[in-house]
Amino acid sequence: MLKFIAAGAAALATIVAFGARASAQDAYPSRPITLMHGFGAGGNSDTISRIMAEPLSPRLGQPVVVEARAGAGGNLASGALAKAAPDGYTLITLTGGHAVSGAIYKSLPFDTVNSFQMVSTLIFFPFVVAVNKNSPHKTLADLIAAAKAKPNSITYSSAGVGSTQHLAGALFASMAGIEMIHVPYRGGTGPITDLLGGQVDVLFDTQTVTLPHIRSGAIRGLGVTSPNAWPSVPGVPPVAQTVPGYDVRSWMGIAGPKGMPQAVVDRLNSEIRYVLARDPAKSKLEQLGNEVRASSPQEMHDWVAGEVAKWRKVVAEAKIPQQ
Numbered sequence: 116m117l118k119f120i121a122a123g124a125a126a127l128a129t130i131v132a133f134g135a136r137a138s139a140q141d142a143y144p145s146r147p148i149t150l151m152h153g154f155g156a157g158g159n160s161d162t163i164s165r166i167m168a169e170p171l172s173p174r175l176g177q178p179v180v181v182e183a184r185a186g187a188g189g190n191l192a193s194g195a196l197a198k199a200a201p202d203g204y205t206l207i208t209l210t211g212g213h214a215v216s217g218a219i220y221k222s223l224p225f226d227t228v229n230s231f232q233m234v235s236t237l238i239f240f241p242f243v244v245a246v247n248k249n250s251p252h253k254t255l256a257d258l259i260a261a262a263k264a265k266p267n268s269i270t271y272s273s274a275g276v277g278s279t280q281h282l283a284g285a286l287f288a289s290m291a292g293i294e295m296i297h298v299p300y301r302g303g304t305g306p307i308t309d310l311l312g313g314q315v316d317v318l319f320d321t322q323t324v325t326l327p328h329i330r331s332g333a334i335r336g337l338g339v340t341s342p343n344a345w346p347s348v349p350g351v352p353p354v355a356q357t358v359p360g361y362d363v364r365s366w367m368g369i370a371g372p373k374g375m376p377q378a379v380v381d382r383l384n385s386e387i388r389y390v391l392a393r394d395p396a397k398s399k400l401e402q403l404g405n406e407v408r409a410s411s412p413q414e415m416h417d418w419v420a421g422e423v424a425k426w427r428k429v430v431a432e433a434k435i436p437q438q
Contacts (some may be wrong), residue, residue, distance in 0.1 A: 143203055143379050147178040150369070151196060152208040153189030154274055155303020159321040160189075163237065163367055164208045166399050167390065174386045185301040188275030190216055190223060197225035201232065201374035203383065208237075211365030212278040214422035218430050219277045221437050227423055232375045233415035235387045236368040238405035241341035242283050243325040243348060245318045245334045247310055255337045255357040258317065262293035270296045271317040272306035276438055280306075280319045282426065283340055283363040287319070289433040290358045310334060321365075322347055322404030340364065347404030366422075368415050380412055 150168055152160035161183055168179040184192040189212050199205035209231075217227030225231075244255065252258040262269050271288075273280035276299045288295050298315050300306050307325070310318045311333055318325065318334070326347065328334040336351035340363040343353055354361045369387060371380070388409045390396045400407050410418065430437065 143376075143382060144175055144177045146204065147180055148175065148204050148206060149180050149182050150206050150208060151182045151184055151192045153184055153186070153192030153210075153212075153302070155185045155301050155305065156183050158274065158303040159323040160208055160210055160302060160367070162323050162403070163400070163405075166396055167208070167237065167369070167387070170390045170393075170396050171386060174389060175382075183303075185303065186275075188212055188216060188277035188281070188299070189302075190220075190277065193231075194224045196370070196372060197230040199372045201372040201376075203371060203375055203379035206234070206369055206371045206383075207231075208367055209370050209419075210279065210367050211422065212274065212280075214419055215279050215282050215426050216277045217423040218426035219282065219435065219438055228416065228420045230373055231370045231419075232373050232380060233412050233419060234369045234371060234380060234383050235391075235412065236366055236408055236410040236415050236418060237387070237391065238400055238407055239364060239366045240322060240405045241339050241345055241364050242280060242319050243322055243329070243336050243351065244287070244338040244340065244354060245310065245320070245325050245329065245336050246316065247313060248333055248335055249313075250316065250335065252316075252337065253335070255352075255354060258337065259291045259293055259357070262288075262291075262295055266294040267296055269293075269317060270298050270315045271319060272298045272300060272309065272315045273319060274302040274306065275299050278302070279363065279365045282429070282435065283319045284317075285435045286363065286429060286433055287354065287358065287361065289435065290361055307334075326404055345404065347402075366418070368410070368419075370415070384409075384412060 152164045154160040164181045168181050172179045196207040246252050271284045309315045329336050338354035339345045339348050339351050342355050342362045391409045
């Protein structure tokens with residue numbers, strides 16, 4: 116009889132423990148969520164993170180607080196995220212530079228794919244190659260001719276060493292057969308500020324950063340890095356028209372640390388899909404020149420893994436030095 120009582124008590128304890136875990140997950144989130152990104156305030160990562168955080172907060176019933184941890188081309192934030200508790204309260208907005216880092220850095224304090232629980236992609240987009248309105252370079256052909264005539268006389272900015280902007284510029288230089296000087300920033304508004312001020316010659320950056328200044332006439336778009344023209348930058352030709360085969364497109368998505376409970380991952384994915392399918396987030400993202408596209412966690416995982424492999428091949432074939 117005692118054995119039956121003991122067995123029953125053990126079974127009851129298991130049920131109660133399971134119920135408590137399930138209840139805790141059902142109650143997620145019960146406190147504010149931090150959404151990190153790895154670049155400076157006012158840049159593309161910061162803007163997109165805030166566009167997402169605003170409608171996600173009421174959907175989740177808790178504040179979603181955007182936190183910039185700029186440095187190392189986004190890897191400072193990625194490293195912090197990889198070490199965070201996998202409870203769904205610390206997330207990150209990853210950029211295409213996350214996959215580039217897996218290709219251009221010899222070693223990182225985390226695995227670009229396997230240290231993260233991917234949740235959903237958000238957007239896909241090309242970059243714009245731009246110069247100051249007073250630049251003597253009216254076209255990409257002008258820029259290439261000037262660089263060939265005087266190697267290492269032209270500077271180009273990026274959001275940081277190992278960022279997609281960095282690789283976009285390095286790949287352009289390699290494929291065009293020219294040499295330019297790379298000037299890395301910590302993301303944010305630094306690159307566009309210095310382009311406007313004449314401190315750098317050429318900018319490789321997102322439409323979030325470039326579109327307002329192209330529309331105002333303060334800068335001139337020389338090329339878009341997609342293989343075909345992009346609707347949001349009419350009149351700006353694809354770089355591939357001047358440098359055949361050139362194609363650089365980037366993306367952004369939300370992830371958490373590896374080991375997050377599946378119920379939490381599913382909840383986040385569901386809410387992100389809801390937000391991306393509706394205004395105001397959808398229209399705001401599209402107005403910035405982005406293709407809005409959610410995904411399943413597995414689809415994002417496979418996408419990031421594929422991007423790392425792609426960029427490793429690009430780095431090797433273009434003989435771009437690893438950091």
